[in-house]
Amino acid sequence: MHILEAAFLITDADAPVIENGAVAVEHGRVVETGSVDHLRRLYPDSTRTLLGDALILPGFVNAHQHGRGLSQIQLGYPDDALEPWIARRRGRGSPDSYALTRLAALEMLANGVTATLHANYSYATGDYEAELRGSIRAYEETGLRATICVGYADRGGLVYPPADEAAFAAGLSHDARSLLQAAPPAYLPLPETLDLMARLRAEYRGHPTLRFAYGPAGPQWVSDEAWRALARDAAEIGVGLHFHLLESPVQSACAGRLYPGGSLAHLKTLGVFTAPASAAHFVHAGPRDIADAARLGLVVVTNPGSNMRLFNGGPPLGAMLDAGVELALGTDNCALDDNEDYLSELRLGGLLMRRPGADAKHAARRLLRTGTEAGAAAAFLKEEIGALRPGMKADLIALDLANVRGAYLEAEADVLDAVLARGCGRDIALTMVEGQVCYRRGASSEQLDAARTDAAVTAMRARSRHPTASSAAETIVDAVRKHYAAET
DSSP: OEEEEEEEEOOSTTSOOEEEEEEEEETTEEEEEEEHHHHHHHOTTOEEEEOOSEEEEEOEEEEEEOOOSSOTTTTTOOOOOHHHHHHHGGGSOOOOHHHHHHHHHHHHHHTTEEEEEEOOOOOOOSOHHHHHHHHHHHHHHHOOEEEEEEEEOOSOSSSOTTSOHHHHHHTSOHHHHHHHHHOOOSSOOHHHHHHHHHHHHHHTTTOSSEEEEEEEOOGGGSOHHHHHHHHHHHHHHTOOEEEEESOSHHHHHHHHHHOTTOHHHHHHHTTGGGSOEEEEEOTTOOHHHHHHHHHHTOEEEEOHHHHHHTTOOOOOHHHHHHHTOOEEEOOTTOOTTSSOOHHHHHHHHHHHHOOTTOOSTTHHHHHHHHHTHHHHHHTTOTTTSSSOOTTSBOOEEEEEOHHHHTTOOOTTSOHHHHHHHHOOGGGEEEEEETTEEEEETTTSHHHHHHHHHHHHHHHHHHHHTOTTHHHHHHHHHHHHHHHHHHHO
């Protein structure tokens, strides 16, 4: 038995703060919570970790990110509107997914994230399975709990339907067309995608920290036939579906043309909601979309920093809350501060939830739920994590309160209010996943430094393999920008 003790403990978003609180952990699960005195009496011979002036709380869930341990700024291409930003990636080579995911995982652990949903992503190497397995290995080695999406897309890689991609490509320069023709498929065909899911689930059955879900990229990227097949298989084998939804103005315009009855209503006809579902962004959701999300039980993962950095605007979080939509949060590896400081991104999300007439009394608790229990639901892990209740997984963090207190903090101040207003990633003192300490401040710096070096090396190698691709990619970027400017 291992007992962690601290000045304060919060077991879940609805529970009171326990002063001089403690958590008893055994075999990777929470056994008991309560006061230090109570747990010492129950388990007098246990091993104890004394965390001092700290707050123990459930670990955060980064419910939408892609394992990109280096940001687009670090990789040399700036923020832009989403569609040109995506097109610009064609000018880069393919870095090692293992190195970048390992760095992302370690950065998340250092910032108090104990679980994540790894959304669909491909570096278009032509070997998607190898890319995905590199990411899986990184999560397994670092100990970060992960729901890993098996990605899929079969249309809209250049321009969204109903535009004719072949006609669009024909209007590009010779170098741009050559770059497109040389690029291998980003994902596997549909039958191979279903087979990959089956093989991964068989190989990792019973794994303590890894789960799988389907990651169809989003409505404009996935055909109806593929949605039906993925949804049917997800329901049959018991996995979730996670996808992008209404992220940009262009996607909203596309959805209006393709699905005049509403994107979610259309996905329902394809069987998508026979399995658990979560969707990222939802920035350009209208009243009908929000009502549909609430009715269908869709968990929405907001990515506020990414949405604003990529010129998509702020999501209508207040309207979603008013409608009863469950809100989780992810960094999208494109947070406001260009890092994996989850607390800072959560604070930004919390500010965007505020609107005239909102209930300020419960705002902190609602925000904690967004970062923990709602994130667990979005990652299809709600029965296992998100709270520190007996029998649940021992995924927790300890946050040092020294910087939160600063020069002075009123004795009557609510500790959760103070943490959510002033806390940040550097305050995380300890991160535990499945009862194992995966990060301890000061003791994990060498591993992080090595991961940063490996990621930098693999990024430089990727750049050197494609010395002339950037110019052709910029031609595609300009053409994409003009295409959507004409359409919207």
